[in-house]
Amino acid sequence: MSKKTTIYDIAESLGISPATVSRSLNDHPSISEKTKKKVLEAAKETGYRINKFASNLSLQKSNTIGVIVPRLNSDFMSTVLSGIETIANNAGYNLVISQSLELEEKEKFNTKTLFESGVDALLVSLANETMNYDHFSIFTDRKIPLLFFDRVIDLPNCPTIIIDNEAAGYQATEHLIQQGCKHVIHVSSGLNRSVYKLRYAGYRKALKDAGQNFRERVIQVDNFSPPETKKVIDYIKKSEIPIDGIFVSSDSLAVYIIKELRSNGYNVPNDIKVVGFNNDPVAQVITPELSTIEYPGYKMGKLAGQSILSHLNGSINIETADQIILKHRLIIRESSQK
Amino acid sequence: MSKKTTIYDIAESLGISPATVSRSLNDHPSISEKTKKKVLEAAKETGYRINKFASNLSLQKSNTIGVIVPRLNSDFMSTVLSGIETIANNAGYNLVISQSLELEEKEKFNTKTLFESGVDALLVSLANETMNYDHFSIFTDRKIPLLFFDRVIDLPNCPTIIIDNEAAGYQATEHLIQQGCKHVIHVSSGLNRSVYKLRYAGYRKALKDAGQNFRERVIQVDNFSPPETKKVIDYIKKSEIPIDGIFVSSDSLAVYIIKELRSNGYNVPNDIKVVGFNNDPVAQVITPELSTIEYPGYKMGKLAGQSILSHLNGSINIETADQIILKHRLIIRESSQK
DNA sequence: GTAATTTATGTAACCGGTTGCGTAATTGGT
DNA sequence: ACCAATTACGCAACCGGTTACATAAATTAC
Structure with a gap:
């Protein structure tokens, strides 16, 4: 395979035109089976490979x-x-x-x-x-x-x-309320993207439907990495009313939060219940296992x-x-x- | 931006050759600043965008x-x-x-x-x-x-x-032995790939250096997904000698194994100690936190x-x-x- | 046996840049 | 003012397929 072969090389060696070679390689109907076979063989023998650059240019x-x-x-x-x-x-x-x-x-x-x-x-x-x-x-x-x-x-x-993010946010929050949570906070990254805005909307709607809308509180984190956990824990510790539920827009952050809560002496779920989002594999291996929204x-x-x-x-x-x-x-x- | 403009369009509108346009766009030294400026402006005005297909073909x-x-x-x-x-x-x-x-x-x-x-x-x-x-x-x-x-x-x-997989495997195993493990098994996927073969080799070497080489035992799993956990748990349960250490070639599988061990009544690390591989984020959030090899x-x-x-x-x-x-x-x- | 079809292949333009080589234009030297 | 050295740019070939259109060859029709 020293130098690459082109359809011109094949054409020359077979004494036919490049057009016929090109058509043969593309299985064009107007080429006889005999010729196609010859071309295919020659292509195999010479190790011909199509030049996509040329093909792309031609076909756009x-x-x-x-x-x-x-x-x-x-x-x-x-x-x-x-x-x-x-x-x-x-x-x-x-x-x-x-x-x-x-x-x-x-x-x-x-x-x-x-x-x-x-x-x-x-x-x-x-x-x-x-x-x-x-x-x-x-x-x-x-x-x-x-x-x-x-x-x-x-x-x-x-x-x-x-997915229907608003419905998902609603369900997550509604579930926490049904489990007895009186003060559910929401942890989200910036609300610029509709996914987060809608989950937040669902959260608010669920609170409202439960008559708790005055308790709405969203903690915005910059991203879902471990260091952001601190903001959440700090808020919970300083909160005058006892936070007993957290709906987090990400499993990866949720598990860090749970871990941090536990090492701060909170019992999850007895003191604080948590629901995440995504159903990452990690949700099933942590202790306690994380409730979440399955996102396919x-x-x-x-x-x-x-x-x-x-x-x-x-x-x-x-x-x-x-x-x-x-x-x-x-x-x-x-x-x-x- | 109805139809795309080419260097030929620019050349024509400026009364110069396509070659000069091409060179101008590529900031070729032999083109005067004046001409370059003209070309750049025309390019901007007409919304010219290079056609990579053509460029790729030419430049290969x-x-x-x-x-x-x-x-x-x-x-x-x-x-x-x-x-x-x-x-x-x-x-x-x-x-x-x-x-x-x-x-x-x-x-x-x-x-x-x-x-x-x-x-x-x-x-x-x-x-x-x-x-x-x-x-x-x-x-x-x-x-x-x-x-x-x-x-x-x-x-x-x-x-x-x-990375030096053999050394890593050695260290993981050596550590388990130092922690008092008498029967360390190794869980790996197929040993075809050198990464796994070498970790296994390191494991064996560590056992040998500790005078435990007759106790070598590797459990091969098809992949590192949850269902494979069963093979490991079954082996441990059926083992006549009590397994007290596991070196797993993957954190993701290691955490499933730990989880399964715990739900089967084993205490990790007291009954069985576990070391994983990779330092996936999950290693830090599970209970107990997973010892592992950091893989950058x-x-x-x-x-x-x-x-x-x-x-x-x-x-x-x-x-x-x-x-x-x-x-x-x-x-x-x-x-x-x- | 000649015209009308059908089938198989060739011609050549095209896709849109890139670049070696040649030349005209500008600058410099004396 | 004349020749040399730069500088700026154009010509044309090239990269390697694709395909509309033309044409030659093989079939079929009558």
Whole structure:
């Protein structure tokens, strides 16, 4: 395999034209079986490999799908990505994945980079920081399929895949109230993204329906990493009214909170009950096991992949913007049971 | 932005040649500042965007790095990927990520796909199943940089990034013995990959050095998912000699084992001490906290990215195969303390 | 046996940048 | 004012497939 062979090399060695070689390799109907066979053999012998650069240029498509996520290393997101990859891979598409790290600037940069690199479609879960969505217009203007999942925004002709976050927030809170909690607080990251805003809305609605709306209290953390736990614990310790329930918008933070509560002498669930979000694997291995909202990440990824593929195949009219809402489920475990 | 503008459009509108436009856009030294300015302005006004397909074809490079990992959705791997992405993104490279799902066939397929799509370099962490490595020759034959990390194989001119798995296995086992364990078993996935083989070797060596080599026993699990826990628990229950120490090659499995042990009435660490591997976040939130080997995944990812970039930039001679060994560290927590 | 079809292949333009080489234009030296 | 050295830019080939259209060859029709 010293130097690469091209369709021109094959054409010359077989005494036919490059066009015929190209058509043979693509199984074009107007080429005789005999010729196709000859070409295929020659291709195999010479170790011919298609030059995608040339093919992409000619066809103006790359068989590549771009993905922008806030971060790769979260249980939920890597599970979603795994689902997307599975679908894309089976369909022969490559996946270009990049992280925004929750920064609007980086999301903009990645959007532009992926556009220029010629992805056939883009899947996005928005950064927390992002307030302006103009950077996506290079995709929407040119009718390049653009889909949002989890952290979504409603743009014309862009499908979204979500769960009913408000209902989930409502159920989590309602459950805590039903378990006897009188002062449930909510721990969330910034409320810029609709996922968090809606969970918060659900939380408030549940309190209101229970006649506790004056007790609404949300603790905003910068992110779901361990150091943020302190803010929550401090609030609880200083609170004049005794906090007896916490609805956390993330399992990973919820488990740190539980751990910290316990080492501060609180009994979970007897003193304080906790419900998380996502149903990360960790929820089942900590003590006490964490009640949470099941969020079907793998399924979301597969659906995102399938949805975008059907747009690319034209089997769905690109103008038909659709919204897919996946089922969530409250999972009651030890951390919230009286 | 109706139709896309090309360098030909700009050339025509400015009355200059496409070559000059191209050179201006690339800040070529032999173009006057005046002309460059004109071109840049025209480019901005018309919303010109480079066509990477054409550029790639001409330059025979894609500014893209391929990655093949066993699976995306593991704490460790997604952390490594996060590190790779950070480096690649900062250097203006795209990352095409695919999963082998531990299958040799899929790894072969992905290798071929990534080759054909023209990645400038390939980073691989091998599938458990892979026994034959010929599929990588399309890369090595053409001197396309190929690097292995974590699950590596020694191929000519391919850098590898690893930790000293044998030493880590030794230390984990030695620690258990020092804590008084008399019958330490090892839980590992298939021993095909060197990471696992070496940890096992370290385990055996530690036993041998302690004069316990006749007690060596490894439990092989198919993967590190919860259902595999049963095999381990069953073994321990049925064992005639009382097992009092477990060295597990994965934190995620170790925590399930601990959980299952506890619900079977064993006290960890008093009855059985456990050491895991990786230092996943979960290790710090379970009860008891899990002793483990710290495996610097993010750093490994960054180094993999940097190493491959320096190969691409030619700052390292491609012929100089190198091996980077990262520092690991035994972290002693509750699960292994007497 | 000749015209009308059908089938198989070739021609050449196109996708949109990149770059070696040649040349015109500008600057400099004396 | 004349020749040399720079500097700035254009020409044209090239990267390697793809495909509309034209054409030659093989079949079928009558």
